[in-house]
Amino acid sequence: MHVQIDGINLALEDRGAGIPILFIHGYPLSRRIWDPQIEGLADVARLIVPDLRGHGESDAVPGPYSMDMLADDCLAVLEALDITTPVVLCGLSMGGYVTFAFYRKYPEKVAGLILAATRSGEDSPEGKANRDKAADQARKGGPSAIAESMLPKMLSPKSYGERPELVQSVWEIMQGTSLDGILGDLMGMKSRPDSTPGLRNIGVLTLVLHGSDDQLIPPSEAMAMRGAIPGARLKLLPDAGHLLNMEQPQRFNKAIREFIRELQP
Numbered sequence: 272m273h274v275q276i277d278g279i280n281l282a283l284e285d286r287g288a289g290i291p292i293l294f295i296h297g298y299p300l301s302r303r304i305w306d307p308q309i310e311g312l313a314d315v316a317r318l319i320v321p322d323l324r325g326h327g328e329s330d331a332v333p334g335p336y337s338m339d340m341l342a343d344d345c346l347a348v349l350e351a352l353d354i355t356t357p358v359v360l361c362g363l364s365m366g367g368y369v370t371f372a373f374y375r376k377y378p379e380k381v382a383g384l385i386l387a388a389t390r391s392g393e394d395s396p397e398g399k400a401n402r403d404k405a406a407d408q409a410r411k412g413g414p415s416a417i418a419e420s421m422l423p424k425m426l427s428p429k430s431y432g433e434r435p436e437l438v439q440s441v442w443e444i445m446q447g448t449s450l451d452g453i454l455g456d457l458m459g460m461k462s463r464p465d466s467t468p469g470l471r472n473i474g475v476l477t478l479v480l481h482g483s484d485d486q487l488i489p490p491s492e493a494m495a496m497r498g499a500i501p502g503a504r505l506k507l508l509p510d511a512g513h514l515l516n517m518e519q520p521q522r523f524n525k526a527i528r529e530f531i532r533e534l535q536p
């Protein structure tokens with residue numbers, strides 16, 4: 272289905288019943304990364320799974336897409352679906368940055384947090400320079416140039432070497448992202464604030480999920496977040512890289528089931 276937000280069409284899935292979980296994908300991806308969760312979790316929760324602006328089947332508009340803007344899009348999705356009860360946010364990587372922005376702006380609308388393959392810090396000076404380089408690369412070579420250079424790092428070396436169908440789906444998702452979406456994300460991520468100081472004030476149950484072989488964001492980031500967020504749980508999934516939810520869907524979904532049980536005993 273689609274919802275219209277400020278004249279922009281956002282595509283989304285709305286499946287299952289129970290406590291709402293809003294799944295927020297990363298860069299340069301789409302809601303299709305969450306297919307294994309739509310398959311495996313619709314019996315325990317209501318799964319709201321949008322394509323962010325510029326991604327998947329949502330409209331592409333010029334950026335920058337600040338993390339606050341993407342968080343506001345997510346809130347507008349919930350409002351369009353008449354969801355008024357607090358929701359669980361599950362953000363992967365850039366989706367985690369959006370999750371921090373949402374929680375900062377609308378803490379009363381959040382029942383729990385799932386932080387997957389993400390980090391709380393802002394970009395280092397070198398990271399910011401790399402955003403500019405990636406933007407140049409995208410302008411010159413288009414989305415496929417970005418997809419090609421990122422593909423080997425999105426999965427664990429094992430999945431990349433042994434699972435050609437998974438590699439192909441990740442490739443298709445990435446190269447299907449619009450140029451506006453890629454540039455909008457890059458500029459938005461480059462200017463995002465440091466969410467680390469706010470971690471100690473997080474007042475909802477939080478699950479940190481990370482792949483032990485993540486080549487883009489090291490597991491040490493997940494351990495640091497677990498240490499800083501009061502009462503946070505951490506699960507490190509073996510044989511999983513950055514897209515741990517696609518590489519280890521059963522383990523990922525099991526962790527979410529346990530989290531939901533803990534949230535709603």
Ligand code: MLT
Pocket residue numbers: 296297298299363364365366460487513
């Ligand atoms: C993502 O997967 O969303 C990105 O790798 C995050 C980033 O580039 O910081």
